[in-house]
Amino acid sequence: MSDTEENSSGIDTPKQLVTVLLAAFVFPITIVVLLAQLATGGISLDKNDPAMSGEAIAKRLKPVGSLVLTSTLPQAGEKLKEKASLTMTMLPGAASGDTDKVKVVYTASCAACHASGAAGAPKLGDKKAWAPRIKSGNDTLYNSAIKGKKAMPAKGGNVSLSDVDVMAVVDYMVSQAK
Ligand code: HEC
Structure with missing residues (x-):
């Protein structure tokens, strides 16, 4: 071994x-x-x-879900849906032209009432509802929109808006009712 x-x-x-x-x-x-x-x-x-x-x-x-903005107002028609979907892309500053900006402001601060006629608001494009108001003159309308009128809070409740912006939206609303 x-x-x-x-x-x-x-x-x-x-x-x-x-x-x-x-x-x-x-x-x-x-x-x-x-x-x-x-x-x-x-x-x-x-x-x-x-x-x-x-x-x-x-x-x-891909995210599991995606956000879809629609209005829950019962009268929501195609027009309102279009406005609502507009909000998605409308972050402040995203607007290019002036008309776009007006629509952004309208959608964000005014459409809640004026697209549906909520609280007795004259609807956008409703000639009958707007005719007597248009007759009262632009200054009256500007004044109502800026300071508020009955159920409508000043500047639609968005105090951060400038008077000029509000006036531009009023012009837009008036132009849609002619
Ligand atoms: C909370 C709902 C509400 C919001 C938001 C709102 N409005 Fe109104 N608006 C109303 C109502 C209600 C009336 C009708 C008031 C009345 O004459 O009794 C009205 C009326 C008006 C009139 C007509 C005023 C007149 O003298 O006849 C204008 C112009 C107007 N709104 C512009 C705007 C603009 C511009 C915005 C957004 C910046 C806006 N509104 C946001 C409710 C609203």
């Missing part, structure tokens, strides 16, 4: 030691990586993979 003094691990040279160490690390790691890929279905970073196309990614990142 000449080899009783040798250890029984079979490692005799430094080279063998390196081999054993490599095997001890590389094999388990490889197996873990393979198992991980099996579990995740493999992660593809290939740009040509259809799953990585911009469209597919956008689809995956």
Whole structure:
């Protein structure tokens, strides 16, 4: 029994030691990586993979729901819906032309009553309702809109509006009723 003094691990040279160490690390790691890929279905970073196309990614990142603004007023007609959907894109400053701005202000501060006729407000485009008011003159109308009149609060309740903005909306409302 000449080899009783040798250890029984079979490692005799430094080279063998390196081999054993490599095997001890590389094999388990490889197996873990393979198992991980099996579990995740493999992660593809290939740009040509259809799953990585911009469209597919956008689809995956898509929010679960989307917000739809509509008015709950019973009389809500197509016109009102159109105005309501307008609000979505109408963050202050988003408006380009002046007409657009007027519509933004109208939608944000006046449409609540004037699109539906709520609280007895003359409806936008309702010639009959507007005719006697138009007769009273622009200044009267401006004054009513800026200071308020009966059920209508001053500036439609949006005190941050400038007089000029309110007057522009009045002009717009009047122009829609002619
Ligand atoms: C809370 C509801 C409400 C809002 C918001 C509102 N109005 Fe009115 N508005 C009314 C009512 C109600 C009347 C009718 C008042 C009356 O003559 O009895 C009216 C009347 C008017 C008139 C006619 C005034 C007159 O002298 O005959 C104008 C012009 C007008 N509104 C402009 C506006 C403008 C511009 C805005 C937005 C800045 C606005 N309104 C927002 C309720 C509203």
